[in-house]
Amino acid sequence: MADSSGQQAPDYRSILSISDEAARAQALNEHLSTRSYVQGYSLSQADVDAFRQLSAPPADPQLFHVARWFRHIEALLGSPCGKGQPCRLQASKGRRVQPQWSPPAGTQPCRLHLYNSLTRNKEVFIPQDGKKVTWYCCGPTVYDASHMGHARSYISFDILRRVLKDYFKFDVFYCMNITDIDDKIIKRARQNHLFEQYREKRPEAAQVLEDVQAALKPFSVKLNETTDPDKKQMLERIHHAVQLATEPLEKAVQSRLTGEEVNSCVEVLLEEAKDLLSDWLDSTLGCDVTDNSIFSKLPKFWEEDFHRDMEALNVLPPDVLTRVSEYVPEIVNFVQKIVDNGYGYVSNGSVYFDTAKFASSEKHSYGKLVPEAVGDQKALQEGEGDLSISADRLSEKRSLSDFALWKASKPGEPSWPCPWGKGRPGWHIECSAMAGTLLGASMDIHGGGFDLRFPHHDNELAQSEAYFENDCWVRYFLHTGHLTIAGCKMSKSLKNFITIKDALKKHSARQLRLAFLMHSWKDTLDYSSNTMESALQYEKFLNEFFLNVKDILRAPVDITGQFEKWGEEEAELNKNFYDKKTAIHKALCDNVDTRTVMEEMRALVSQCNLYMAARKAMRKRPNQALLENIALYLTHMLKIFGAVEEDSSLGFPVGGPGTSLSLEATVMPYLQVLSEFREGVRKIAREQKVPEILQLSDALRDDILPELGVRFEDHEGLPTVVKLVDRNTLLKEREEKRRVEEEKRKKKEEAARRKQEQEAAKLAKMKIPPSEMFMSETDKYSKFDENGLPTHDMEGKELSKGQAKKLKKLFEAQEKLYKEYLQMAQNGSFQ
Numbered sequence: 001m002a003d004s005s006g007q008q009a010p011d012y013r014s015i016l017s018i019s020d021e022a023a024r025a026q027a028l029n030e031h032l033s034t035r036s037y038v039q040g041y042s043l044s045q046a047d048v049d050a051f052r053q054l055s056a057p058p059a060d061p062q063l064f065h066v067a068r069w070f071r072h073i074e075a076l077l078g079s080p081c082g083k084g085q086p087c088r089l090q091a092s093k094g095r096r097v098q099p100q101w102s103p104p105a106g107t108q109p110c111r112l113h114l115y116n117s118l119t120r121n122k123e124v125f126i127p128q129d130g131k132k133v134t135w136y137c138c139g140p141t142v143y144d145a146s147h148m149g150h151a152r153s154y155i156s157f158d159i160l161r162r163v164l165k166d167y168f169k170f171d172v173f174y175c176m177n178i179t180d181i182d183d184k185i186i187k188r189a190r191q192n193h194l195f196e197q198y199r200e201k202r203p204e205a206a207q208v209l210e211d212v213q214a215a216l217k218p219f220s221v222k223l224n225e226t227t228d229p230d231k232k233q234m235l236e237r238i239h240h241a242v243q244l245a246t247e248p249l250e251k252a253v254q255s256r257l258t259g260e261e262v263n264s265c266v267e268v269l270l271e272e273a274k275d276l277l278s279d280w281l282d283s284t285l286g287c288d289v290t291d292n293s294i295f296s297k298l299p300k301f302w303e304e305d306f307h308r309d310m311e312a313l314n315v316l317p318p319d320v321l322t323r324v325s326e327y328v329p330e331i332v333n334f335v336q337k338i339v340d341n342g343y344g345y346v347s348n349g350s351v352y353f354d355t356a357k358f359a360s361s362e363k364h365s366y367g368k369l370v371p372e373a374v375g376d377q378k379a380l381q382e383g384e385g386d387l388s389i390s391a392d393r394l395s396e397k398r399s400l401s402d403f404a405l406w407k408a409s410k411p412g413e414p415s416w417p418c419p420w421g422k423g424r425p426g427w428h429i430e431c432s433a434m435a436g437t438l439l440g441a442s443m444d445i446h447g448g449g450f451d452l453r454f455p456h457h458d459n460e461l462a463q464s465e466a467y468f469e470n471d472c473w474v475r476y477f478l479h480t481g482h483l484t485i486a487g488c489k490m491s492k493s494l495k496n497f498i499t500i501k502d503a504l505k506k507h508s509a510r511q512l513r514l515a516f517l518m519h520s521w522k523d524t525l526d527y528s529s530n531t532m533e534s535a536l537q538y539e540k541f542l543n544e545f546f547l548n549v550k551d552i553l554r555a556p557v558d559i560t561g562q563f564e565k566w567g568e569e570e571a572e573l574n575k576n577f578y579d580k581k582t583a584i585h586k587a588l589c590d591n592v593d594t595r596t597v598m599e600e601m602r603a604l605v606s607q608c609n610l611y612m613a614a615r616k617a618m619r620k621r622p623n624q625a626l627l628e629n630i631a632l633y634l635t636h637m638l639k640i641f642g643a644v645e646e647d648s649s650l651g652f653p654v655g656g657p658g659t660s661l662s663l664e665a666t667v668m669p670y671l672q673v674l675s676e677f678r679e680g681v682r683k684i685a686r687e688q689k690v691p692e693i694l695q696l697s698d699a700l701r702d703d704i705l706p707e708l709g710v711r712f713e714d715h716e717g718l719p720t721v722v723k724l725v726d727r728n729t730l731l732k733e734r735e736e737k738r739r740v741e742e743e744k745r746k747k748k749e750e751a752a753r754r755k756q757e758q759e760a761a762k763l764a765k766m767k768i769p770p771s772e773m774f775m776s777e778t779d780k781y782s783k784f785d786e787n788g789l790p791t792h793d794m795e796g797k798e799l800s801k802g803q804a805k806k807l808k809k810l811f812e813a814q815e816k817l818y819k820e821y822l823q824m825a826q827n828g829s830f831q
Contacts, residue, residue: 122591134439135172138177142298147490155516158313163592178306191282198281205252205253215279216239230496299325313509337467350420355401365471369477406420406426481522584600631651668724710723790804
């Protein structure tokens with residue numbers, strides 16, 4: 001082996017064989033003397049091995065080569081070690097080495113907790129399979145228009161789903177059902193069908209009156225038997241409306257009015273009496289409805305309507321959608337296995353779940369969610385449905401707490417073949433069968449409205465765990481809070497509800513979502529004018545911030561100018577930014593607490609606004625990069641929450657769907673040129689004193705541009721700020737500004753009028769000579785002295801000294817006013 005000098009490396013075997021250490025050192029020195037001054041020479045492994053045999057550097061000064069290399073190797077590898085001992089790096093005299101390094105202690109990462117209805121506590125969220133999350137959500141029963149109660153659940157779950165997927169980066173598989181077989185659907189479909197048939201027959205006015213009276217009889221009985229105050233009030237309203245609509249028709253028939261006038265009264269009555277007539281027709285003719293297509297037409301229509309509403313609310317569609325009508329074979333098999341496992345029984349063609357048998361099993365528990373509600377017959381019967389609580393149906397059960405898995409169909413109901421005869425699925429079984437088919441024996445999350453906890457979800461749990469013979473069908477049960485309307489209970493059955501379409505006529509989908517974000521998803525939300533006003537103000541607050549940041553970012557800077565030196569203000573704002581991000585993360589980990597998140601975002605924007613205002617006051621440009629980072633972060637969070645619908649890079653999108661990026665990028669350069677031109681014209685107009693041009697400039701800002709969704713903001717000594725804003729928002733702002741200005745004008749006019757009246761009254765008073773001021777007050781005084789001062793009261797009694805003194809002061813004051821008046825008259829001040 002050759003060394004770096006090209007010379008043959010020494011054979012150290014002879015040197016190592018020398019037993020005397022001094023002799024070995026002498027031999028090493030001789031060999032090293034020929035290499036120490038060779039440029040580029042480095043020790044070989046053989047050199048190292050030879051030196052490791054020495055216990056210490058030689059004392060002989062002539063062996064300096066050996067001593068020098070010994071210390072060099074000692075510094076690199078440590079002191080010589082015994083055989084088999086590890087050699088550690090040690091510091092030698094005059095040489096430094098790296099100190100020992102220790103990793104930082106760090107902080108415990110924040111973990112996501114969710115409020116689990118199964119424990120009524122916030123629990124650490126741990127999916128069963130890594131980052132994959134299986135989630136089933138109870139969908140709507142589609143027999144009428146979707147309302148704000150639906151929006152409460154589906155917007156809230158959409159926010160939770162987006163946060164888990166886009167913020168916490170879980171792989172969420174989201175399944176939702178559509179209930180298109182149900183007692184409510186069957187009854188509503190029959191009623192609609194029979195009522196339309198009735199109208200198509202065009203009955204005579206007398207017949208309509210007779211039928212309405214017939215329908216009123218059972219309706220009145222129902223009204224008298226109703227004890228629920230809200231329901232009773234609703235029925236009373238219907239009864240009153242029908243009576244009011246009946247009277248004009250009765251009079252029209254008695255007066256033998258023309259056909260057109262009578263028909264008009266008939267239409268009014270039919271509209272008001274639709275509910276009670278439909279119910280009456282169904283009770284008498286419902287069992288004759290045999291066409292199954294009638295029962296599929298209604299849910300199909302309302303399902304399509306529901307999907308359109310969800311799209312309008314920017315609610316993500318489920319990964320998979322299940323319909324009860326498409327899963328009947330799976331439901332039959334599911335029911336059969338529950339029976340085979342000993343937890344179900346057949347009775348008169350129906351199949352019921354044996355709650356007592358299930359509850360007595362050691363491995364099962366009934367009523368996990370609301371154990372205190374077990375046995376609540378009112379809740380249980382509502383869960384069974386209006387068509388399934390007759391006396392003969394209830395008598396089929398072993399216990400009143402048992403519930404239907406499969407219902408034998410009666411005349412006028414849809415049916416499917418099964419081992420127990422023709423029938424249809426119960427309500428609770430549908431979710432178990434469909435979720436079980438797609439998600440298996442255990443899912444991570446099951447969601448629904450708070451009112452579904454018992455009996456629906458408790459029965460789902462029982463029958464599913466009876467099927468799978470386990471105790472963990474759902475790991476986390478999430479329930480969204482109730483929705484009230486201006487403090488009152490919302491109920492479709494009580495006709496006290498607001499449809500999603502009606503809500504969207506008043507407020508945008510973003511505004512509704514912001515209102516929900518500003519409240520906890522699991523608590524009651526009051527949909528009221530106050531709630532929505534808070535959401536509107538929050539949206540405006542954020543939007544103004546985004547518009548201001550966009551304006552700052554449009555200011556031209558060179559490449560190096562993008563990176564400005566930070567001062568204390570920037571460092572402080574950046575610290576606040578990171579503090580807020582930490583607080584937002586903690587809030588999201590705490591049961592996805594969006595209410596706190598929104599407050600933290602508001603506080604961050606307020607800090608940015610203070611920073612921008614301070615820079616503006618100092619005539620200094622704010623740091624673009626810092627503000628852009630904050631604005632992008634806030635936009636990112638709003639996208640996660642679904643509050644930014646479009647692919648907007650910063651802030652809320654401008655314009656209609658799909659137009660935000662192209663609109664802003666396209667028009668802003670032209671608006672900037674217009675703004676600069678206008679600014680130049682205004683400057684010349686002020687210098688040349690041409691008010692007409694200034695008025696035209698103001699009209700462009702106040703009247704023309706708002707119609708196009710453009711706002712110009714003029715600031716003294718600073719360039720005009722250009723903002724693209726929603727046109728309707730600008731028009732509302734303009735109307736509000738005009739209203740405020742009109743109020744100011746009226747107040748100013750009123751103040752001027754009052755001042756004028758006061759001055760006129762003062763002048764009128766000044767004109768009165770002091771000698772006459774008391775003479776007209778004969779109801780108070782009866783005698784006066786030569787100057788006109790009263791001396792006696794109206795009863796002839798002499799005035800006291802105190803009274804006389806007081807009157808004299810008034811006299812002297814008037815004397816002063818009168819002299820002032822005479823002086824003004826002499827000077828011609830009134831001309």
